[in-house]
Amino acid sequence: MTKTAWLFPGQGSQAIGMGVDLLDLPFAKVKFDQARQVLGWDVLEICQSQDDKVSRTLYTQPCLYVVESILADVLIERGNIPNLLAGHSLGEFVALYVSRVFDFDAGLRLVKRRAELMDSAFGGTMVALIGFNREQLEQQIETTPDVVLANDNSPNQVVISGTPEAVESVLAQIKVKRAVPLKVSGAFHSPLLAEAAAEFQEVLQAVPFANALFPVLSNVEPVPTVEAEVLKNRLERQMTGSVRWREISMQLPVEGIERVVEIGPGNVLTGLIKRMCPNLELQNVGKLADLPS
Structure with missing residues (x-):
């Protein structure tokens, strides 16, 4: 079976x-x-x-x-x-x-x-990331308030979630192949x-x-x-x-x-x-x- x-x-x-x-x-x-x-x-x-x-x-x-x-x-x-x-x-x-x-x-x-x-829910945003350095991403999340790794989907695909300012701050500090904002009302997870x-x-x-x-x-x-x-x-x-x-x-x-x-x-x-x-x-x-x- x-x-x-x-x-x-x-x-x-x-x-x-x-x-x-x-x-x-x-x-x-x-x-x-x-x-x-x-x-x-x-x-x-x-x-x-x-x-x-x-x-x-x-x-x-x-x-x-x-x-x-x-x-x-x-x-x-x-x-x-x-x-x-x-x-x-x-x-x-x-x-x-x-x-x-x-x-x-x-x-x-x-x-x-x-x-x-x-x-x-309001006041938050979520962005899917494809193609990135995980260690670099995790370091930036750790040192940036109000943003978290919301969906750890695969080694090469994750979603970050937080305030728009915090999410933008993380994105400005990392290299990522694609960053796709999700159509959601808040910072889920x-x-x-x-x-x-x-x-x-x-x-x-x-x-x-x-x-x-x-x-x-x-x-x-x-x-x-x-x-x-x-x-x-x-x-x-x-x-x-x-x-x-x-x-x-x-x-x-x-x-x-x-x-x-x-x-x-x-x-x-x-x-x-x-x-x-x-x-x-x-x-x-x-x-x-x-x-x-």
């Missing part, structure tokens, strides 16, 4: 039209109806909006959670079982749902509140979100967590666990903590993983892993046609 990890992408992987093909599945219609009851708006309507509403944080996170959850449920329904789970930022909530740490509605309510809090994170923690504390059916690698601590309290504690730290995706990727072969399935739109995560772990078999499940019969 091939040891398999399921990975769930986060904000940035959304696409106009995602999830629409899933309406051919009767049980998916039920899930979309459930989501409408929780959210007060229609996921598919947002996903089909040609003015790219799906890329606004308020909508992006719930839409990704719903679409990715449905795809994973279909895989399980058809007899596919993961050995390990992980998700990038928002994707961690899908991983926890798939591992039945909480049910679909509870997870969606958490994601809805998280999206509202992050969408209302940084201490600048402390106020929003504190409010989210109160919401999170009220939700009961069960032990996971499958081990989960968390963003802030890329070590697999099934323990409910550990998973909750890690999630509490996620909004202000760094997404340690490079370490998650490198942990996969250590855990004996042979195949990686990215479940959700796009192929960002498998693209990152391909460079770091070239011996792993990679698969993408982003739409109905990708699902095994």
Whole structure:
């Protein structure tokens, strides 16, 4: 039996039209109806909006959670079982749902509140860096207040997050092949979100967590666990903590993983892993046609 990890992408992987093909599945219609009851708006309507509403944080996170959850449920329904789970930022909530740490509605309510809090954040910025000297970058971040390494995605691709002034200061001091500002409202995965994170923690504390059916690698601590309290504690730290995706990727072969399935739109995560772990078999499940019969 091939040891398999399921990975769930986060904000940035959304696409106009995602999830629409899933309406051919009767049980998916039920899930979309459930989501409408929780959210007060229609996921598919947002996903089909040609003015790219799906890329606004308020909508992006719930839409990704719903679409990715449905795809994973279909895989399980058809007899596919993961050995390990992980998700990038928002994707961690899908991983926890798939591992039945909480049910679909509870997870969606958490994601809805998280999206509202992050969408209302302001005063910060995020920039993706490609091609840089890591030691030089880390030294500049260490000596510059109000900026952090928010997403450590791979040896050659990271995202820094902080005040616009602090981010510009770091960029002025390093050589980088490409610097791409991200279309986000605030400095996600940084201490600048402390106020929003504190409010989210109160919401999170009220939700009961069960032990996971499958081990989960968390963003802030890329070590697999099934323990409910550990998973909750890690999630509490996620909004202000760094997404340690490079370490998650490198942990996969250590855990004996042979195949990686990215479940959700796009192929960002498998693209990152391909460079770091070239011996792993990679698969993408982003739409109905990708699902095994």
